[in-house]
Amino acid sequence: MITNFIATVINVIYYVFVIALLVRMILSFVGPYKYEQVWRVVRDLTEPVLAPVRRILPPMGGLDFSPMIVLLVAGFLRGILLSLL
Structure with a gap:
């Protein structure tokens, strides 16, 4: 029962973050x-995670690959956390 709750919380956090990154x-x-109001909320949610990735992998040719890297890592971490339950 508690594991279902924890899995649900992990999934909700993951999907809210994914939607924020896509937006x-x-x-x-x-x-x-x-x-601008939507941008500020989305930026405040995503920038703390994107900034460290951007320092390692700066934008190349005007393209910022940090959101894609963060999506891959977040999905991987979600899978690991859910498999540990």
């Missing part, structure tokens, strides 16, 4: 200033 990627293409 950030979309807004970076359409212009974040049109949706």
Whole structure:
């Protein structure tokens, strides 16, 4: 019972973060200033995780690969955490 609750919490945190990353990627293409309030919330949720990755892998040719790296690592960590339950 408690393991189901923990698994649900892990999944909710993971999916909220994934949605925030996807919204950030979309807004970076359409212009974040049109949706400034949404941009601030999404940036505040994702920047603490993206900044360290960006220091290791800076944007190349105008493309920022850090969201994709973070998505891969987050999915991997989610899988490990759920398998430990």
